[in-house]
Amino acid sequence: MNDEALYVTRDDEYGNVGSAIIQDKRPDILAAGIAVGFVGSNKEKVVSRNHVVFGECKKVDEIYKLYCPYDFLIIIYEANCTGFTEEQMKTLIWHELNHIGIDDKGKAYKRTHDVEEFDDIIREYGMHWNR
Numbered sequence: 001m002n003d004e005a006l007y008v009t010r011d012d013e014y015g016n017v018g019s020a021i022i023q024d025k026r027p028d029i030l031a032a033g034i035a036v037g038f039v040g041s042n043k044e045k046v047v048s049r050n051h052v053v054f055g056e057c058k059k060v061d062e063i064y065k066l067y068c069p070y071d072f073l074i075i076i077y078e079a080n081c082t083g084f085t086e087e088q089m090k091t092l093i094w095h096e097l098n099h100i101g102i103d104d105k106g107k108a109y110k111r112t113h114d115v116e117e118f119d120d121i122i123r124e125y126g127m128h129w130n131r
């Protein structure tokens with residue numbers, strides 16, 4: 001399998017950014033042969049009043065792999081990212097790639113966030129007040 005094939009995307013722009021980030025910051029994804037597809041969506045995804053979704057990382061179920069040649073799909077909700085700088089978009093894509101975890105046996109899984117906290121708490125006590 002050549003490296004190009006790992007990054008064939010439905011959205012080449014995100015795919016190119018994602019490919020560069022994988023090589024720079026997550027070479028373990030490359031080494032494990034995990035295929036990541038990138039999709040742009042104009043859906044305005046909202047979880048709650050103060051929680052707009054910028055992007056999402058979905059692990060592809062085994063049965064869907066019969067038709068979808070990727071292990072994970074990263075979806076960028078473009079309508080919610082209007083006005084993002086190039087740097088913010090790169091950070092978003094890196095964030096989504098960090099949802100790809102690889103266990104001791106080399107098996108991929110969907111990783112959850114290291115930190116979930118309120119702005120006020122972070123401002124006053126820092127990100128790691130509980131560690």
Ligand SMILES: [Zn+2]
Pocket residue numbers: 095096099113
């Ligand atoms: Zn996340």
